[in-house]
Amino acid sequence: MYSEKVMDHFNNPRNVGEIEDASGVGTVGNAKCGDIMRIYLDIDENEIIRDVKFKTFGCGAAVATSSMATELVKGKNIKEALQVTNKAVMEALDGLPPVKVHCSLLAEEAIHAALWDYAEKK
């Protein structure tokens, strides 16, 4: 049912945690299942994402997509990070079952919310 990459990022998620005094924090909820996701960004003076962490109460698919999404935005500038869509994340994971696609939206939305929070703070 799940690809090897999904199981790898689920069993061994990258970038789980929090960032104190983060440049931007985004929290989003999933109306379909009631799960929540929070992303923390550390952005340097050149607008490069130096570090990123996430926490979620979501399912394995939410964990795997967040793990992959944080890997994909790390080291990128803001404009590039905005181009990391949930479609790109799912492709990097070799796909997700249709019933789980809504879970993958959490990561994209939380990253956008965190970038928005950063923009507002500046």
Place this chain on the structure above:
Amino acid sequence: MYSEKVMDHFNNPRNVGEIEDASGVGTVGNAKCGDIMRIYLDIDENEIIRDVKFKTFGCGAAVATSSMATELVKGKNIKEALQVTNKAVMEALDGLPPVKVHCSLLAEEAIHAALWDYAEKK
């Protein structure tokens, strides 16, 4: 949104893992969200549940209810274990939001499936 007990069992789940040569194994899926759960039982000659482990791809609520459910059935005999309902598990966790009640069913169903597997093997 979530009780302290739910967050405790989510952040620090009890009895996660597998049992080799288990007396009974139960795997169930959640039609509502597509998540899966597997329970392993080690049952002794007096029909006491000596050990129990679980693995799930489900959300935080599924993790917390499975953690609590496995704690509740450990050391019990089969008849007592069958009386551990998802209602009892949710009460032991000080409740769950309504949108998450379907997640709590996974543990009860997987325990029943594992007991059924044990009965069939005998």
